[in-house]
Each structure stands twice: as C-alpha cells, then as structure tokens.
Amino acid sequence: MSTPPAAIKTFGLSKSFGDVRALNDLNLEVFHGEVFGFLGPNGSGKTTTIRLLLDFILPTAGRAELLGMDTRKHAFDLRRQVGNLPGDFFIYPQLTAEAFLRLCSGGRPEGIARARSLAERFGLNLTRKIGTLSTGNRQKAGLIQALMHDPELVILDEPTSGLDPLVKEEFYRLVDEEKARGKTIFLSSHILPEIERICDRVGIVREGKLIAVEEVASLKRHKRRRMEVSFESPVDVSTIDWRSIEGVEVQESALDPIRNSIELSIPEGSVGGVLKLLADLPVADLVFPEATLEEAFMSLYKGTTEPETAVHQPDEVLVMKIALIGVELRLSMYGILAWAGGLVLYAAAIVWVYPTVSEVAGMGEYLEAMPEQFRELAGVTDLTQALDAQGFFTFEGFLSTEYMGWFPVLLGIYAIISGVGIVAKDAERGTLDIILAQPIHRYGLLLTRAITQIAVLGALASMSFIALLVGALLLGEPIGKMNLFYTHAIGFGLIVSLFSFAALWSAVFLKTSRAMAVAGLSTVLLYVINVLPPSLGPLGWLEKISPFAYYESLPLLSAGDVNPASIIVYAGITVIALGIATRVFEQRDLVN
DSSP: OOOOOOEEEEEEEEEETTTTEEEEOOOOOTTTTTTEEEEEEEESSSOOOOOOTSSOOOOOEEEEEEEEETTTHHHHHHTTTEEESSSSSSOOOTHHHHHHHHHTTTOOOOHHHHHHHHHHHHTTOTTTTTSSOHHHHHHHHHHHHHHHTOOOOEESSTTTTTTTTHHHHHHHHHHHHHHHHOOOOEEEEOOOOHHHHHOOOEEEEEEEEEEEEEHHHHHHHHHOOOEEEEEOOOGGGSSSSSGGSSTTTOSSSOOOOTEEEEEEEEEEEOOHHHHHHHSOOOOEEEOOOOOOHHHHHHGGGOOOOOOOOOOHHHEEEEHHHHHHHHHHHHHHHHHHHHHHHHHHHHHHHHHHHHHTTTOTTTTHHHHHHHHHHHHHHHSOOOOOHHHHHHTTTHHHHHHHHIIIITTHHHHHHHHHHHHHTTTTHHHHHHHHHHTTTTTTHHHHHHHHHHHHHHHHHHHHHHHHHHHHHHHHHHHOOOHHHHHHHHHHHHHHHHHHHHHHHHHHHHHHHHHHHHHHHHHHHHHHHHHHHHHHHHGGGGGGGGGGOOOOGGGOOOHHHHOOOOOOOHHHHHHHHHHHHHHHHHHHHHSSSSOO
C-alpha cells in the first residue's frame, strides 16, 4: 500500500510586501492524518502562510503543495478537498445562517445535511440572520462552513476565538473524531492549553522564519513559566543555589534594590524545588502567571535561526454560480428598488410636465437671459433657436433633452457604485476568504457578479422604457416604440461600459475608496471631454475617446437613427474592461 503524500509541504516559500519580509524560506511538512499547530506571536507570519497555502496571495519565491498538488496549478481542484476558516472574516449580514451555508455548499446535499448536524452540535440557530448573531455564533457558522463538505484537509486560523468553554470542548471532541477518520487539521492558535489538548506536532514561527518543529509531548517537557518574587527586605540572591534545581534561570538584573525582587524562568516540573528554596527567604509576594506562548516556546529557541488531480465536477461550479446570483440580487435589492422607483417617478414627472412647456410665458426670453459665456461654451448663440432646432418643443425633443439625456447619467451612478463594489468590498471585509475557498474560480466569481449586475441594469432600463411608453399612451402623444427602444438600448450600452470600467478599477485596487475615486473622476473627465468639444479647438478629436460621444438621444428618438459605431464601441469596452479585470483579479493578493 503506497504512503499518502504529505498533507502540506512547502519548498522555500517566501512572501514580501514591499520592503517587509513577511515569510522567509519556509520549508514545512505536515503529515497526513495529524493535527498540526502553527504557533507564533502576532505578526510572525502565520496568517501569511495560510493565505499562501490557499492561493489567496501569490508567493514572492518558492511553492507549496496540498495533498500532493501544487497550490497554484491546482487551486480550484483543491477547494473541493480543503476546508478553510479565516481568522478574520465577514459574512453577509442580510443572509440567514442556513442561506449562508447553502451558498457555501455548492449544491451538495450531503454538505447541507452535515451542516445541520454540526449546527445542532454547536448550538447554532440556522434561522437567524447573520447580522443578529453574536461573535461566538458567527464563529460557529465559520467553523461549520469549513467542515460541512467533509474535507480531507482543514485549515483553521484561530478556530476557537469567541467560543464559550462548552463549545470549545465540543470542538476539541470533533477534532479528535476527524483525526480518527484520517483527516488532517492544520490550525494556528495562540492558546497554549488548546495546542496541548488537540495537536500532535507544532511548528513555531517568528519574524517570518520557522524556528522549530516539535511533537507536543516533547514540547510539554520544555514548557517554562515566569515567576516574580518580591522580598520584605533586600536579599543577596547570589548566595542562593539556583543551580541545584534543573533548568531554573535567573533573569538579568535579577535583584532590584528598589523593589527588592527577582525574576525566574522555571521549566515544567521544577516548581516544587523553587518553592523549597524560597521557603527560607523573607518572601512578601509571589506572582506566577500561566505560561504564554512567547515564554513557553520562543525563549526555548532564542538565538536559533533554523529548524493526483481531483475529478472535475462542473455541476458544483454551476450551482455555486447560481447561489452567488441569488445572493447578489438579495444584497442589491434595496438599491434596485430605490433606483427603479426613482426612474419611474422621474419618467412620470417628465411626461406630466410636457403639456405645460409650450404654454410657459416668456420661455424664450428666459432662455435668452442665460449667461452668454454658457451659450458660447455650449457652442450656440441663440439658445432658443438651438433648442427649437433640437426639437425641444416636440414630445420626442423634450424627452431627449429632459429625460433621455440624463438617463445614462442617473443609471450610470448606480452602475459605477455596483461596479466598484464587485470584488473590492468583499476583499476589504474578508468575505472573499470564505467565498473563494469554495468550488469557484476567481474569474468565475467576478464574471458571475458582473453578469448579474448587467442583468439588473437591463431590468432597470426596461422599467424606464415601459414607464415612458405607458406615459406617452396615457398622454395621447405619438411616439415610435422602436425608436424609444433603440434609445434605451444604446443608453444601456453606455451604462454597461461605465459599469465595466468601475469593475476594472475594483479588481485593480481591491479597495472601495480608491476604486470609487478613480472610477468617479475618470467618468467625469470622459463626460466633460464629450460636452466641451467646440471649446477644445484642435483637441476636439478627444471627443471620440469618450463613450458619451456615441450616445445621441434625439436622432434615436425622432428617427431611430442607430449608429453602428455605438454598438461596437460599447461592446468592445465591456469585453475588454471585464477581460482585463478578470486577468488582474486572478493575479492580485487578497489582502484585507
């Protein structure tokens, strides 16, 4: 019988963030079927190691294997066999716990059944919304999603954080059961009793370097505790035979003349001997806290420097994408309803106002009173004549000026907001650490969300079309149905191109504020370039680089004059921007 490959194996794995070396030349092997603890103080490189193993960030050098497969080449296949609990994660607060677990199940019935069993075991109410759960109950949901698909390897970052003592004991029993079934569990923790209770071996990392790997049984023999002793009067500690007790160390500057105190480092099993020595001394106070990880492990190694592909199941991917579509629509529900209501009300108001336009006394004089600089900027000297030439006082012209001209701007705001948040928002909150541990590619996640939001934008554009069509019928004003449709269709193309630009910036920055700033400023610049060509003089050709230049509502509304260049430009922008976005997102480190 062949020996199974190591569950985890790294080869010179390194990661730098700018000038900071977060992980340096990590060579680690975790055996199949063991519980391995990964320990170290904050900032030592534990979480960086886990994120490298899960392909959330890219290595600066070296490589890693999980279950015998390269973590970069087989990242997607490994997601079916590896469970992950991030140390700091965010779950959509609008979802119930059961809806969240269904999202993570990939449509696997056995996963849902196991999730319900684990929820009952941990005492988690699946009907409650995530946003109403306590920190401990959210942690339970995170644990369940990591274990529900019965993975061969489970990677847990601070798994018992926030759990009460009873649930912790239940978790420890579950770890014992999983180990008995041959599963491998890799966990990082800073709780010494937890490591002693469940781990077979531990690796100790400090300042990005692996400084020791030991069995827990061996490590227990080296556990040290710090004791601070205060005396009632000065004591000459040099006369005390500390060497008679094995392993006891007197800390530097042991005798403090002001405090009359001494600090000792005491190994496991030597406490009794120290107390016997102290019995003959004028002890005033004794402080003897539990050992911390740094005392128990780091001091022991002070000064040291070293120590087959899964079967493809496309149905899971499809179910995961469908679940993501459902979540995307649920999370966007209020925004969709608000924008839909706003567009319909605006359309109704424009239709209702139109009959009074020609009756407004002094309309021409009012328009002529506009500042001359404004008329020159717009490229006209007689604004009334210009508006009349544009058909402003006809129904189509009025709709073009007062509604369809603003339609891509109004809906474009929603498009930019949704595009910016397509991956950046979840990257910042840590939600992608949960989602991308499921059977879905990064490009699949981005494109699924993008297609969902484009469909939403299409639905909103359709509502606008229907609202104007119904309004025209009620008003008794003739309007070409196809012309109105063409106008909305080309406007929709412009809006989707703005969305695609925003999605690109979302993938580039993975920071909502930065992506929003760049997307907003670039959109304003493109709009300004379009509306000011006469004043640009010889630079008027810049108008052609603006997507706004290919949307002219009046020719569309009045004559159905569709410019083929509009369709080509908007389709090209969308495909290219989303293509670049997926490529960039595949290569980006997910750093929240």
